[in-house]
Amino acid sequence: MEKLLIPMICKVDKVIQETPDIRTYRLKFREEGMMDTFTYLPGQFVEFSLLGSGECTFCIASSATRKGYFDCSIKKAGVVTADIHSSLEEGDEVGIRGPFGNWFPLEDIKGKNLLFVGGGIGLAPLRSLIQYCIDNRGDYKDFTILYGARTSSDMCYKDEIKEWQDNPSLKVVLTIDRPEDTWTSNVGVVPKILEEVVKPVIENTKVITCGPPIMIKYTIQSLLKLGFADKDIITTLEMKMQCGLGKCGRCNIGSTYVCKDGPVFTNEQLKSLPDEF
Amino acid sequence: MEAEVKDQLVSIEKPELIAPPNWEPVIMGILCNWCSYAGSDLTGTSRIQYPPNIRIIRVPCSSRVDPWFLIKSLQTTADGVLVSGCHPGDCHYISGNYFARRRFLVTKKLLNFVGFHENRIQFSWVSAAEGPKFAKVVNKVTEDIKKLGPLHLYKKENFEKK
């Protein structure tokens, strides 16, 4: 066990300041060749350690289809993340354990219409899947991304969103909570835009959503109202985790280990869990 | 495992253990800003020489010194601690050193009770004018702790399994 808890050392290749409190760290393994053995699928997470400060759980925000690196987007929330933001720059080293957890049901969504609904930092796990799907575009039908943030400056991955917008095979809908002078796109909370602007096709569509708990709650309500089945709504769950290995017991919800059986769940699965998340 | 741990976690005061050659004690000196730190500055300005074992931490007042600092020092890095403040009645903050004095006595007695030699935890009042006294105090503390030898139990080997 103890050995499984030892992290591998990664070097920060690039730091992107996404928003005032979100940074994306592009990481590469210090030892060459390690990257090849580090195989992961969209939805999985890593344990990210700033040695001496502590460990934190972050999802991988990039797809393994983009070779040579992986991204973690980190929002300043607690002690360790504040430390990461204040100290971690290009060339610095961090410890990484993983990848852990399950992944988005890649087989299930094949051949389906995909609707991504993201809010704030919640776009990070979706981005991994979006990249994966773009790189395997042929496997999927219609492709819609709805992304909302509090303000335009709180939007992550601005450059990449631009690329997506320019991609004719994707439909991108952006929204912010309150109007801004320079903002020409939608204004309003995500569920509202979902119902009023996106108006998704229900048949043969899988919805993948992630964002702040309150957004997920209302988005799922909207989706159900629109007629989606629980099994077609897929989300990722946030829970305190420490080992990532299904041992430390922290992420237990009933008999479920979020770090092993999750973090990706369908709404159907979530409904069967005790209400403790 | 127990055996291995035993070897490393020898008791706090073990006179039969001989200090390694060239061993030099580390003494954590916590000084109040207005009297003792100024006094130690004066020692420097007066070029009065004293042993180099002391590591100085500046605090505003001896009343800022939580006994926890002494415990933490002894647990991790130091072989002994010295806390120094203003003479009674001279406290820059009126009464800080009186409160501190009570805590120091209880802390010292408690640590002595659980097995630390009393000379490992020392206190002094050094005013801003007492440069020579500061040197004298450091001399004494260093000598005392050299006599006692290294503090075994709670040094860096605390990074061990139990």
Added chain:
Amino acid sequence: MSFSTFVTDKAGLQKFYEAIMASQETYAPVEKFGKFDFKRVSALAECDPESPIAKTMSIKPLFFPRTAKVMKFVATSAGTDVSEVDEDPLAVKRVILGVKHCDARSLQVLDKVYNWDYIDTDYQNRRQNTVIISTRCDKADTHCFCTSLDYDVENLDAMDILVVHGTDGKEYIKARTEKGNELLSSDVTRHASPVTEEITAPVLKSQYASFAASFRLKMNYKEVNEKLSKIFDTPEFENVSGNCVSCNTCAFVCPTCHCFKISDEKIKDTGVRYKSYDSCNNGYFTLMAGGHNPRPAKYRRWRQRAMHKFVYYKERFGENLCVGCGKCTISCPVNISIFEVVNQVSAAAMQE
């Protein structure tokens, strides 16, 4: 394949233990401050293999140490170096004697969680290198209820060697595994004589009968388990947890609690990452960085503990996590009995 069994008298059993201590790295209950904890011993005088169950700590720390070093690291501007800890002192070949059945059983239960998905190799090494000699109790303690649970105490195969104080005044030493058999086939049994199954079986049976009759606590496990699994939302949890002081002792002494936390400590440039016990009764156990806590109230944490012991683990791994040793009840400063709690909750839920 049949394993060998030996018979001897009291003195012979002591000699057997001494022979083991002389030839093997041995752990046994050692008394300190009126409490027995398993420590390394070299002579029978230091320890008491017959230590009273109420005063004996579990053997869990010998497999899952209270604090284990995960790794060392050196972090300087030149880079970060992570190194494995030195050899695991718990993974050496060793014998643990004086183990109670419940403790032995706890390892069987823990094997499940440590062997699913990611295999905990350290735990595995420790398990594989250890020979467990378990003595069957003659009498149940006030808080024991191992016979009420989902495992067969009489035919328990969680130990490598079983020691039974026969009702005929003789001591029976029976190998239960290959490992145990191997040890018994060495000369540690020179003061005992082999005996056949036909002779031992009735003695062991009658010993077990008198042991089983001594239990004060009995529950219908199946019923309790079934009911509990259906009553997540019962308010009864709030009542039963009222006088809990959240002291966490139960989790620390429990032979099957296996939650842990990871913490870094650093002096100068070098640091150590530790893995230490944690308890789901701690308010901060599930507290997230953003401030969200799924189990903020004491009764929720109590429910988690009780349900994990009697429902969740069973659902997941097919075994009941609680082994009925009563250690948590004995250690509890306010004498809360998990036995009482699960019975009370399931009974109250029935009335609803």
Added chain:
Amino acid sequence: MNYTKQIQDIASQLFAEGKIDVFVGYRLNGFDDNQVPVLIKDPQDVHKLVFTDKSVFNLVNYLKTDHTRRKRVGLVVKGCDSRSLNLMLTENQVKRENIYVVGICCEGVTDDAGQKMQNCVDCMVPDAVVSDELLGTASGADTLTYKMNADVAALSNIPLTERAAYFEEVFENCIRCNACRHSCPLCYCAKCCIDQETATLYNGANTTSAAFHALMTWSLHLAGRCVDCRNCEKACPSHLPLHLLHKQNESVIFENFQEHLAGVIPEDRGAFYKYSLKDPDDFIM
């Protein structure tokens, strides 16, 4: 010592008069004569209450939980418990008007073996010092003369190295479960310095030295406040002699600062929150 009847009557009356929301007392554990603390919220359950020499646990501990905070509470206190209650009042943790205190003139409680507990044998304050109603006959004990604890005196007289070895064992056997902190009625802080969650500063791991560090810091936080109820010792799964640390501090404080026993005098916060110009100075260079 048996006040079962009186306490049941008092509790019934309090409920009847609507003076309390919850009554904290003891009940039998249901199979032997040992007792379990109980929080009675329903007047129907008052009959469960008992009080004998087996009523060991200091119930003031429950004043720091959510079950009793900001509620009107009836409470049974022995001499030592009442001292901790006094400190809780002084330190603004509970409001006097919110609690109805049934004080006991305690004759000493017994351990599992039926022996009178050592702290009861040595008890200097057997009668409740704060109460709305006092049961039993006041002992008239002298609360002002200090009696040195025999264990502390004995340990103080052995050579330093032996004492060091003894306490090394203590720290080694500590399993850092923090039951001592949680069972102490005066450890009411939201975040405690010995909780592992504050580990970056306070050593979360369970090494011998971490135990030393935690127990030292903890006992100094209770110096001048410990009331010798020994909840901590009862809670300690390793049976560590934690009272030694508290008693040592208490004797130093008593001898050097002439302070009274903690919690005996209302509004007295303990030795560390005041000073005298005459405090000993000879240990300082």
Added chain:
Amino acid sequence: MARVGVFVCFCGANIADYVDVPQVVEEVKRIKEVKFATEYKYMCSDPGQGMIRDAIVQNKLTSIVVAACSPRMHEKTFRKALSDAGMNPYLLEVANIREHSSWVHQKDKKAATEKAMDLCRMAVAKSIANEQLHEISVPVTKRALVIGGGIAGIQAALDIADARIPVVLVERSPSIGGKMAQLDETFPTLDCAQCILTPKMVDVASHPYIELIPYSEVIELQGFVGNYKVRIKKKASYVNFKTCTGCGACWQKCPVKVPNEYNMGIDKRKAIYTPFPQAVPNKPVIDAEHCTMLTKGKCGICAKVCDKGSIDYTMQDEIIEREIGAVVVATGYDMWDPKPYEEYGVGRFKDIITSLEFERMVSANGPTNGVPIRPSDGKVPKNVVFIKCVGSRDEAKGIEYCSKICCMYTTKHTILLHHKVHDSHAYVFYMDIRAAGKGYEEFVKKAQVDTGTTYLRGRVSKIYKKGDKLMVRGEDAQLGQVVEVEADMVVLATAVSAPKDNPDLARLLGISYDKYGYLSEAHPKLRPVETAKAGIFLAGCTQAPKDIPETVSQASACAAKVCGLFAGDTMKKDPMVSTINNEYCSGCQNCVKVCPYGAIVTDDVPIGHGSKELRTVAKINEGVCQGCGSCVAICRSMAINLAGFTDPQIINEIVSI
């Protein structure tokens, strides 16, 4: 975690000769958080500071360590350098490798270097936990309180008021003027005290920015620097000042005679009186103790003669409250009572008088019309003996210190005696002549020549009566023999002592005082005007004996301090104050008990987010907190931390070596 830059100073040879600076730089470079480290000859120089500024920008540093001299020396300098580079100045730590290493371990370069490395490591570790701090600004009530209306108080009040800052001047007696108003002429120029003082008194009365509250006392002071609230008890004067014209009819007709304090009891005043003719305000007050109307209900003459109807026997004491930002304490001094000098016959021989009594006699407006006379028989004395150091410099009977002004005023007295009684002869018994001051020595020399005074060095051992003369026996130390002088009158140069009420006042204001009763300054040399309590300043003899020029200087200094304090709308204050984490605070209020400044109060906060239920927690008043950290060390809940010296910072230091 942070990105730290370390700058190691050579301090010329001061550090570099005894500490291997490059090696120190190499060592600190090894620390993970150190992203930049360098050395320089003089870090405090302009290029040195420039290096810091550049490195901050180029390396995205988040905190800075300067290893140089004591932080007490250059901390401010380097903080400014950080500010200039756009960095929060409190992200600086100074490692003291000069006073604490190179200068004290000059014989062991290796050890000194190792120690310097450790000190740097500690500073780096501490700086990692440094937080951005911001100067605290406290709103300021721009009004000053001056306590005491002597020359010190007058000068301070005028200087402050001239800066257009409102002043409240509180004087205990019915008139301002103080001791100086009792003086005749002043040394060393012999200008008339009244002539130079009374215009200032009038200025005070007429100044638009001064509110003069005479015949009143300060009874309570609350709050903290910039935000004090003072309560003043205005004693009942029984005279309506608003309508009174000061015509004097009342006191002329008043039948009750009382010894006149202004004239040292040599003559009498009335029960309704103005202390002296030039009094400001020039309005009479009734001495309630002696007025028969007030004590026995009989008389009422003054009310009858007052055509303005200003007399009001029912007047009550009045409490006045004012909000103020600063206090100048100028309560002056008392004359020391020479009673212990029994061998001089003090109290027995009428012709032994004190220097202030002599001063009143020779004063032109004095009770004897400017001529000294013997109290016993009213004759003009010819031989007058002046005895110096009566009470001063006398541990046995009096006070240890030198009263500072006696040498000079005795010299002045010999001149005044010579002027008033041309054929007189003065004898002066003295211990030393202390005439340090501009023109003082010349004044003494000239007086000795002009007056022909006989100076006898030695203590007087006995005075006895011989006929109507006083025989003064003393030792002439220069001759080494006992001398006896036949005197008509003896004048004792009694010591200056602290006002009796100073300890009470000090407690009331929350400042400290010394064993004599003088109020204590914050620092004897560098902060002689401030007290330890921010916003309270000292002027004049209330701090220590002084002559007039010194008193006036200090008063003006006080004014400068007050003006400085009031320069902005808010006051800047060091951010090293305690902070409370409400979430952790258990509300035990132990911190309230140990705070020496009363800077901690309680506050009610919701028990949780959005909850309506409240719980009590501690709250720091940043304006009052001086940053001692007493509360931090006793806070068991870890709820309080002292900015700049937080627990993480100090623990980081401890575990960094």
